[in-house]
Amino acid sequence: MNSPFSDRRILLVEDEIFVVWLLEDMLADLGCAVVGPASSVNQALAMIDAEAIDAAVLDVNLNNEPITPVVEVLTRRGVPFVFASGYGRRGVPEAYRQNPTLQKPFQAEALAQAIDAAFAKAAAG
Amino acid sequence: MPSEQNKSREQKAAESEVESFRKELGPFVVAAETTRMAMVFTDAKEANHPLIFANDSFLSLAGYGRDEVLGQSFDFLMERPADPEARLKVDAAFAGSSENEFEICFRRKDGGMFWTAVFISPILDKMGDLVQHFVSFVDLSKHKEEEDRLRFLLGELNHRTQNTLATVQAIAVQTLRRAANKEVVDAFEGRILALSKAHSLLGRKHWETVSLRDVIDQILQPFGLDDRRVIRFSVKGDDVRLQPKAALTLAMVFHELATNAAKHGALSNEAAGKIDIAWQAEPTTQSDRIRLRWQESGGPTVKPPGRKGFGSRLIEGGLAQDLGGEVRLDYEPSGVVCQIIMPIRRESGR
Numbered sequence: 001m002n003s004p005f006s007d008r009r010i011l012l013v014e015d016e017i018f019v020v021w022l023l024e025d026m027l028a029d030l031g032c033a034v035v036g037p038a039s040s041v042n043q044a045l046a047m048i049d050a051e052a053i054d055a056a057v058l059d060v061n062l063n064n065e066p067i068t069p070v071v072e073v074l075t076r077r078g079v080p081f082v083f084a085s086g087y088g089r090r091g092v093p094e095a096y097r098q099n100p101t102l103q104k105p106f107q108a109e110a111l112a113q114a115i116d117a118a119f120a121k122a123a124a125g
Numbered sequence: 126m127p128s129e130q131n132k133s134r135e136q137k138a139a140e141s142e143v144e145s146f147r148k149e150l151g152p153f154v155v156a157a158e159t160t161r162m163a164m165v166f167t168d169a170k171e172a173n174h175p176l177i178f179a180n181d182s183f184l185s186l187a188g189y190g191r192d193e194v195l196g197q198s199f200d201f202l203m204e205r206p207a208d209p210e211a212r213l214k215v216d217a218a219f220a221g222s223s224e225n226e227f228e229i230c231f232r233r234k235d236g237g238m239f240w241t242a243v244f245i246s247p248i249l250d251k252m253g254d255l256v257q258h259f260v261s262f263v264d265l266s267k268h269k270e271e272e273d274r275l276r277f278l279l280g281e282l283n284h285r286t287q288n289t290l291a292t293v294q295a296i297a298v299q300t301l302r303r304a305a306n307k308e309v310v311d312a313f314e315g316r317i318l319a320l321s322k323a324h325s326l327l328g329r330k331h332w333e334t335v336s337l338r339d340v341i342d343q344i345l346q347p348f349g350l351d352d353r354r355v356i357r358f359s360v361k362g363d364d365v366r367l368q369p370k371a372a373l374t375l376a377m378v379f380h381e382l383a384t385n386a387a388k389h390g391a392l393s394n395e396a397a398g399k400i401d402i403a404w405q406a407e408p409t410t411q412s413d414r415i416r417l418r419w420q421e422s423g424g425p426t427v428k429p430p431g432r433k434g435f436g437s438r439l440i441e442g443g444l445a446q447d448l449g450g451e452v453r454l455d456y457e458p459s460g461v462v463c464q465i466i467m468p469i470r471r472e473s474g475r
Contacts, residue, residue, distance in 0.1 A: 016288070018295035025298070086288035088325065105291035105321050107314055109347075 005115055006031035011047060011056040013070060014084070015039040015063050019104075023057060023084075026108040030115070039063075044070045048077070055118055056081040057111070060091045068093050080118035082111075154178075163187075163262040165194075167219075169247070169255045173198035174219055177257065186241075186264055188234040199260075204230045204238050218245040219258060228265065240265040276331065283328030290321045312435075315384060316377070319344055323376035327369050334366040337375070337415070341402060344379040348392060357392060362404035365415055368470055374447045381436035382419055382463055390461050391421035398424035398460075406469070414468045421460030429456040 010032045014020050020037045027034050035051050038044035040062055047053075048070070056074055060067050060083055067083075071093060074081050081099065085091040088103040100117040102110055157164060163183035167174040176194050184191060187202065199215065200207065211229040218225040225245045230238050241262040248257040294317045301310050322343045326335050341360055342350060350358050367375065383392070383400075391398030404417035421427075430437070437454060440463065444450045450467030 016292060016295075018292050018299065021299050022295035025302070086286075086291060087284045088287075091284065103321075103325060104287050105294040105314075105318055107318060 005054075005119065007033060008054040009033045009035050009052055010115070011035045011044070011051070011053045012037040013039075013044045013056060013062070013067070014059040016059070019059075023111070026111050027057070029108060030112055032115075041065050041067065041069050045073060048073055048079075053079060055079060055115060055122075057115070058083050060085040060087060060093075066093065071096055078122060080115075080122035082114040082118050084111075163241070163264065165260050165262075166248070167199055167258045167260060169219070169257050173200065174258065175199070183262060186239070186262060187231065188237075193234070202231050204232045215243075215245070221247065221255075231262075240269060279331060280328070283324070286324055286328075287321060290317055290324070293317060312384070316380065316435075318347075319376055319380035320373070323373045326376075327372060332369055334368060335372050337362065337365040337367055337404065340367065340372050340376050341379060344376050345383055348383045348387060357399055359399070359401045359403075361402070362417070363406040363415075365404065365406050365469060371448050371467070371469065374443050378440050378444060378465075379419075381439055382461070385436055386421055386424070386461065389425070390427065391424035394424055398422065412468050412470065414466060417465040417467075419461070419463040419465075421462070424460055426458050427456045427461055 008031075010027050012020065012023055012027065012034050014023060014037055020039075024034050024037070035053050036044070036047055038047050044058075056070075056079060058067050058070060058081055071081065075096075083092050083096070083099060083101040084104055084106070085101060086104045089097055089101050092099065092101055100114040100121065102114050157178070158180050160180065161182050163186045164180050165176050165183055166178040168177050175196050175198055177196075179189075179191060179194050184194070187194070194201070199219075200212075203211065203215070208230065211227075214224065214227050214229065218227075226242065228240055228242050230240055232238055241264055243263075244261045246259045247255050248259055250256045294314055297313055297317070298310055301313065323340065326339055326343050338360070345358060345360075348357075349355065350360075386392040386398070386400060391400050399422050401420045401422070402417070403420075404415050407414050407416055433441075440454055441452050444452045444465060444467060448467045450465055452466075453462075453464045455462045455464075
């Protein structure tokens with residue numbers, strides 16, 4: 001599929017294997033290249049250091065580990081990101097509630113809209 | 126303990142009152158002293174209802190020594206400033222109102238507040254004259270804590286349900302992607318998502334009741350309900366609250382109707398079609414009911430489907446069986462019409 005973010009490199013941080021597969025397929029259908037998946041905060045931080053990434057899709061809770069350190073690094077580097085959470089917006093760290101957030105479960109279209117919104121937000125500064 | 130000469134006149138009076146009390150009631154006083162229910166007796170002959178007896182449970186609940194409360198007015202125990210409504214209730218109960226059980230906030234010696242359920246009951250002497258009041262207190266702190274805990278657990282369960290539904294969606298898509306065509310996978314995903322939205326809405330309302338309007342908004346939002354460029358929906362109706370089961374079933378029904386409209390009906394052509402949704406609440410002798418009409422217009426000419434799919438089975442069977450309602454689904458050439466009549470539980474105090 002041709003989309004506004006064809007060939008963008010998207011870091012996927014998610015610890016539930018079935019959801020990883022689903023998101024990999026959704027992102028591939030949008031023409032994105034998937035970086036990862038990372039299933040822990042440390043893994044995610046290592047990937048951010050080692051790989052070139054354009055944006056990230058983040059589960060908010062990785063096996064009871066809050067995603068906050070990853071969010072802080074991405075923010076510092078100006079990398080746009082999207083939260084995906086069964087907790088909805090209330091599951092997101094307080095300071096980042098304005099960020100595009102997907103309530104799990106969601107369909108590919110919602111994912112595309114959220115990534116789009118994240119890029120737009122980053123472009124706006 | 127203050128020495129004998131330091132005791133105030135009120136306190137001495139109160140103590141002598143308790144003495145005569147003890148003589149008359151004997152074993153009951155011992156029982157009152159040792160029971161785990163916090164209780165006090167107040168003097169009904171004084172306007173400010175001073176305490177003439179307080180048991181150990183009450184003293185440990187309120188954090189006072191016995192000397193510090195005997196002789197004090199009942200107001201002394203209440204939060205300061207006392208809630209005017211609570212004051213009125215207490216005064217009314219002392220004056221003999223039958224509304225003598227309620228929840229009010231009291232104040233501990235250390236200034237902390239605590240909620241209790243109080244019960245105020247008159248005590249008459251042999252002549253039938255009002256002499257005292259008996260007041261018992263059930264500490265609600267534990268109860269309130271338990272309520273908070275349950276609320277927290279319910280929240281956690283709601284999130285886990287959403288995560289589980291996401292996993293179900295993921296497993297289904299993985300399982301079906303080679304075996305089934307995209308349409309089947311999309312239909313399944315759409316239904317899981319509709320279910321998830323209804324769950325999420327109910328979760329936010331602590332699984333009590335939700336408004337019909339909110340259910341419709343949630344379900345139709347992906348079908349362009351909020352689209353300001355093309356107005357395709359008209360949604361009008363009374364403020365109706367739904368029980369969780371009714372909300373879940375109706376959410377699925379609206380999802381099926383809207384999906385069908387997007388494929389074959391009023392939402393399938395460019396901008397011409399429209400859907401009117403209108404309902405009224407109707408009181409009947411036994412319970413209330415709602416009468417709802419989903420009316421499509423402006424779409425392609427409607428042909429009745431060859432066989433009944435999931436949607437029409439759910440709409441016709443689910444509503445009738447789950448909710449005791451009546452449904453008519455008509456494939457009129459000018460547009461699908463779905464009429465629903467279903468009972469709703471009457472709200473108390475609304």
